[in-house]
Amino acid sequence: MNTTPLSSRSPRPAAPWWSRPGLGYKHGKLHFAGHALAPLARRNGTPLYLYDAARVTDNLLRLRAALAARDLPFRVFYAMKSNRYPPLLRALRRLGTCGVDTCSPAEVARARACGFAADNISFTGTALSDADLAALLRHDGLVLNLDSLHDIARVGALAPGRQIGLRINPGLGIGYRRNRLLRYAGGRGTKFGIHREQFPAALRLARRHGLVVEGLHFHTGCGYLTPQLPVLAEIFSACQPFVAQVARMRYVNLGGGLGIPLIASDRPLDLSAWSALVAQQFGGRGFEIWCEPGDYLVKDAGVLLLEVNTVERKGRTLYAGVNGGFQLHIEPAFYELPLVPVPVRAAAPSARVRPTTIAGHINEALDLLHRDALLPPLANGDLLAFLNAGGYGASMASNHCMRGAFRELLLSP
Numbered sequence: 001m002n003t004t005p006l007s008s009r010s011p012r013p014a015a016p017w018w019s020r021p022g023l024g025y026k027h028g029k030l031h032f033a034g035h036a037l038a039p040l041a042r043r044n045g046t047p048l049y050l051y052d053a054a055r056v057t058d059n060l061l062r063l064r065a066a067l068a069a070r071d072l073p074f075r076v077f078y079a080m081k082s083n084r085y086p087p088l089l090r091a092l093r094r095l096g097t098c099g100v101d102t103c104s105p106a107e108v109a110r111a112r113a114c115g116f117a118a119d120n121i122s123f124t125g126t127a128l129s130d131a132d133l134a135a136l137l138r139h140d141g142l143v144l145n146l147d148s149l150h151d152i153a154r155v156g157a158l159a160p161g162r163q164i165g166l167r168i169n170p171g172l173g174i175g176y177r178r179n180r181l182l183r184y185a186g187g188r189g190t191k192f193g194i195h196r197e198q199f200p201a202a203l204r205l206a207r208r209h210g211l212v213v214e215g216l217h218f219h220t221g222c223g224y225l226t227p228q229l230p231v232l233a234e235i236f237s238a239c240q241p242f243v244a245q246v247a248r249m250r251y252v253n254l255g256g257g258l259g260i261p262l263i264a265s266d267r268p269l270d271l272s273a274w275s276a277l278v279a280q281q282f283g284g285r286g287f288e289i290w291c292e293p294g295d296y297l298v299k300d301a302g303v304l305l306l307e308v309n310t311v312e313r314k315g316r317t318l319y320a321g322v323n324g325g326f327q328l329h330i331e332p333a334f335y336e337l338p339l340v341p342v343p344v345r346a347a348a349p350s351a352r353v354r355p356t357t358i359a360g361h362i363n364e365a366l367d368l369l370h371r372d373a374l375l376p377p378l379a380n381g382d383l384l385a386f387l388n389a390g391g392y393g394a395s396m397a398s399n400h401c402m403r404g405a406f407r408e409l410l411l412s413p
């Protein structure tokens with residue numbers, strides 16, 4: 001019989017806000033996708049991107065269930081610009097419940113090589129060259145959304161009679177919290193889409209070439225969560241006058257932009273409220289609702305593992321230098337998005353946390369992966385896992401300072 005009085009038992013440490021099945025500490029060791037991370041780093045080296053196949057599947061199923069619950073005809077296209085790792089694309093292909101959104105001829109070629117049929121690929125690009133357009137038109141059945149009058153004229157000349165979609169800029173944008181850098185439409189003015197005053201000319205131009213406008217495309221920003229849904233409602237309202245002008249439409253593509261929690265005070269996007277809004281604004285109109293999420297499917301299904309190599313206080317700041325930087329994950333530096341570092345070995349319960357700024361190994365002042373993260377004392381050789389690194393990490397990596405090398409792995413339980 002256990003005689004220890006309740007009050008003298010050491011309290012169980014609360015699970016961190018980001019933990020979930022498959023991600024969290026087990027016996028003091030951080031696990032991801034059901035695997036201990038330290039042995040994976042030892043076997044594969046760092047920098048190492050790891051992706052959780054089961055989490056990607058769950059994210060897709062959850063999104064599809066939210067749309068299915070509204071009884072809408074819908075299709076989901078995975079935005080491969082967020083992560084184009086071939087094993088991940090092939091895993092999605094095997095699921096058979098999503099197509100792919102692409103933005104360059106090379107992405108289309110990769111999607112095809114990973115098994116996606118042309119009519120299961122949607123293309124929405126910008127600043128296209130003649131060579132780009134010629135390469136795209138070789139894929140019979142590819143869904144093509146054009147974002148300029150110039151593209152309409154050129155596709156009209158190369159493929160008269162073809163079906164096209166038009167990317168529209170509804171004049172309003174949305175993004176993670178108050179982040180303005182992630183808005184793709186709106187007051188600031190962006191390069192994307194056909195603007196309201198251009199729309200009549202776009203329709204005339206399409207008609208002149210016998211092009212059939214079969215869809216409209218609206219992607220207005222990235223990372224929105226539940227508090228931003230009223231803005232999304234305004235955006236959807238702003239889309240209506242465009243929708244009303246296209247007869248016999250096959251699809252309205254709402255783009256991507258669905259966000260995930262990046263810090264403790266974020267809550268997951270209320271998918272039910274989101275799909276209710278979609279149904280209310282676009283349901284029952286005889287066309288299909290398409291969406292093309294990137295981050296929502298892959299961001300929280302990835303971590304980036306880096307090794308600490310320098311710990312030093314400079315002025316008032318305690319820096320921990322690591323063997324990666326903004327060349328491997330650009331979002332903190334360029335989009336001011338949080339990339340939360342977590343120690344791979346859990347700290348002793350008695351360890352005092354202190355604000356630690358994670359410095360990358362690139363010779364640019366911008367190259368900080370996180371400012372003032374509350375971390376236990378770090379030492380050389382410690383491993384840090386950066387959470388929510390599955391989207392726009394590896395796919396945006398560069399070779400700046402000739403430090404572009406990293407490995408990727410798709411994990412199954």
Ligand SMILES: Cc1ncc(COP(=O)(O)O)c(C=O)c1O
Binds near residue numbers: 079255
């Ligand atoms: C046209 C288009 N569609 C979809 C996406 C995917 O966005 P997200 O990853 O935020 O869902 C993007 C991202 O830039 C985009 O430009």
